[in-house]
Amino acid sequence: MMVDRIPQQLEHLNELTQLSDVDCFNNLRMNRDTFNHFCYLLRHSGGLVDGRYVSVGEQVAIFLSVLSHHSKVRVMKFCFKRSSHTVHQHFHNVLPVVLNLHGSLLASPTPVDEECTHPIWKHFKGCLGALDDTLIDVTVPGIDKSRYRTRKWTIAVNVLAACDRSMRFVYMLTGWEGSAVDARVLQDVVCRNCCIPNINLYD
16 A cells, blocks of 8 residues: 555655765765755746655655666666656656756856966866767667667767866757767757857867
8 A cells, every 4th residue: 555655755765865975975966965955946946846745855866866877767666665657757747847947057167267277277278168978878769779879789869068167067968869970969069059159168
């Protein structure tokens, strides 16, 4: 019965988000203070609300667990003592809220100035930060698999991200097939202008 699982559900959430920064970071990729601030932001700025049986905190924990470990719904179902439908539903409740808050979550980069004395960045005057791409495994219809197959024979999408000197994300581009070469993805970023001033650059 559902009522019998409630103590287990609360205990698991408490272990994830309340007991230890180490456990919270290992499972959700952020410490307890950051997790609580993130939940506050999603609730008060993004409009995320408690469900009938699932709090905002648990919804966000499910969302972060899936993203952090590329976990399947059936795995999260076991961990959170929830049904597959509940895990799927609340993941997709949180996702659009996070996407709508990209303006608050992404930093605004500032170029390295001439007076910079940092031992590394002082050599990159005018640089905004660094960018790189990675491959993230996905599931696609059989007819599309050839386009998403990487050189390592996995099915993935190519994701490019840029961060500033403090390792804060400032830009992300997703959607390119895993078979796309890095130069093609970078060209797409340049064509989109990526909000990069002409006088600045990423390393």
